[in-house]
Amino acid sequence: MKTRAAVAMQAGQPLVIEEVDLEGPKAGEVLVEIKATGVCHTDAYTLSGADPEGLFPTILGHEGAGVVLEVGDGVTSVQPGDHVIPLYTPECRQCEYCLSGKTNLCQAIRATQGQGLMPDGTSRFSLNGRMLHHYMGCSTFANHTVLPEIAVAKIHEDAPFEKVCYVGCGVTTGVGAVINTAHVEPGANVVVFGLGGIGLNVIQGARLVGAGMIVGVDINPARKGIAESFGMTHFVNPKEIEGDLVAHLVELTGGGADYSFECIGKVDVMRAALECCHKGWGVSTIVGVAGAGEEISTRPFQLVTGRKWQGTAFGGARGRTDVPKIVEWYMKGKIEIDPMITHVLPLERINEAFEMMHEGTSIRTVIRF
Ligand code: NAD
Ligand code: AHE
Ligand code: ZN
Numbered sequence: 001m002k003t004r005a006a007v008a009m010q011a012g013q014p015l016v017i018e019e020v021d022l023e024g025p026k027a028g029e030v031l032v033e034i035k036a037t038g039v040c041h042t043d044a045y046t047l048s049g050a051d052p053e054g055l056f057p058t059i060l061g062h063e064g065a066g067v068v069l070e071v072g073d074g075v076t077s078v079q080p081g082d083h084v085i086p087l088y089t090p091e092c093r094q095c096e097y098c099l100s101g102k103t104n105l106c107q108a109i110r111a112t113q114g115q116g117l118m119p120d121g122t123s124r125f126s127l128n129g130r131m132l133h134h135y136m137g138c139s140t141f142a143n144h145t146v147l148p149e150i151a152v153a154k155i156h157e158d159a160p161f162e163k164v165c166y167v168g169c170g171v172t173t174g175v176g177a178v179i180n181t182a183h184v185e186p187g188a189n190v191v192v193f194g195l196g197g198i199g200l201n202v203i204q205g206a207r208l209v210g211a212g213m214i215v216g217v218d219i220n221p222a223r224k225g226i227a228e229s230f231g232m233t234h235f236v237n238p239k240e241i242e243g244d245l246v247a248h249l250v251e252l253t254g255g256g257a258d259y260s261f262e263c264i265g266k267v268d269v270m271r272a273a274l275e276c277c278h279k280g281w282g283v284s285t286i287v288g289v290a291g292a293g294e295e296i297s298t299r300p301f302q303l304v305t306g307r308k309w310q311g312t313a314f315g316g317a318r319g320r321t322d323v324p325k326i327v328e329w330y331m332k333g334k335i336e337i338d339p340m341i342t343h344v345l346p347l348e349r350i351n352e353a354f355e356m357m358h359e360g361t362s363i364r365t366v367i368r369f
Helices: 041-048 095-100 112-113 161-168 170-182 199-208 223-229 246-253 267-273 302-304 320-332 347-359
Strands: 002-009 018-023 030-039 063-070 083-088 126-127 144-148 152-156 190-193 214-217 233-234 259-262 283-286 308-311 341-346 364-368
Touching: 002 347, 018 144, 018 259, 018 347, 030 083, 030 152, 030 161, 041 347, 083 161, 083 320, 126 308, 161 170, 161 320, 161 364, 170 259, 170 283, 170 320, 190 199, 190 267, 199 223, 199 259, 199 302, 214 223, 214 246, 223 233, 223 259, 233 246, 246 267, 259 267, 267 283, 341 347, 347 364
Parallel strands: 190 214, 190 259, 214 233, 259 283, 283 308, 341 364
Antiparallel strands: 002 018, 018 126, 030 063, 030 144, 030 364, 063 083, 083 152
């Protein structure tokens, strides 16, 4: 079939809207009509050329929601008409990783996913006879896409696509980082670096679990108001404080953060996030994705004296199990999504979403098909 897609022909270039060719689902795969997709900073990161796994030409996008149109042989868990969210972290429930109970990082199809291919080692997308790579196993910047059955979560049929597409990455990553990865407890002091599409969800996750002080750190002063509406109690703009940021945060929190989160992708900020943690027990969780070749560093003494450094992918969520629950939380008003979606655009204007992200004038832009 033909479908409309925003194609990334090469790194650093704007996306191009094209009618691309899409092959139907093979065994174990499903064809999904994407109704809406968010634009995450990770899409911008890969488009920039900083992603060591970035492959071009490709169809980016990994934060979508849509409807199953067709299923391949052997598919049993979803059927045509089901509403689904694509999962860049699948959940096969059979691999060593899924069965370990220790991680959400299902490895069943990770190798081919990183090569921009379906599990059989081929692509379903092409343009004028030239193969297009899949992206993060999702490629939601296309009106239709093909996904492995294990990489779709069936959701409530009344959930609005334009809102719950955000559960496909940002909401789950932020809220899940607090609940599944850091296990923040009521009353804990939390410091969140970066108050964008992910950091605001860390803030609302911290409020959800009853954290005490919730400090937000961002160089964009416009983030203060919205972060407060999601539960931030104190705002710090590193450009406005005098002296050392870490010392300032340690003093503000009365000895250091019980939990900190880096939601930007900058290695110097990751260091500050670790070092602002409380001696003896503070835990820092890296959410941000740093560019190829970048490395983190600190004095080992920071760890010897009881701080812990860890990371999280997709908020530690097991997609097929947890994503439908997070959609239910939204439907029941337990979490908020709407105020974070600051812009809704047609596919033809998708490049504006990247421009606003870089300018800092949007939180999340959703593309409506
Ligand atoms: P975003 O662009 O919406 O937000 C980034 C925020 O960081 C902005 O508010 C910006 O003003 C702020 N910022 C930039 N430099 C700063 C600095 N030096 N100090 C303080 N604040 C600064 O991005 P996003 O969509 O929220 O994504 C954030 C990061 O999380 C990205 O690196 C993205 O790739 C990553 N991410 C990781 C996962 C995961 O599973 N680990 C999932 C989604 C996104
Ligand atoms: N391809 C990059 C890694 C990018 C990365 O860490 N991605 C996160 C999700 S970001 C969503 O917005 C992730 O899930 N990581 C786990 C995994 O298996 O990719 C690189 O550096 O190679
Ligand atoms: Zn993302």
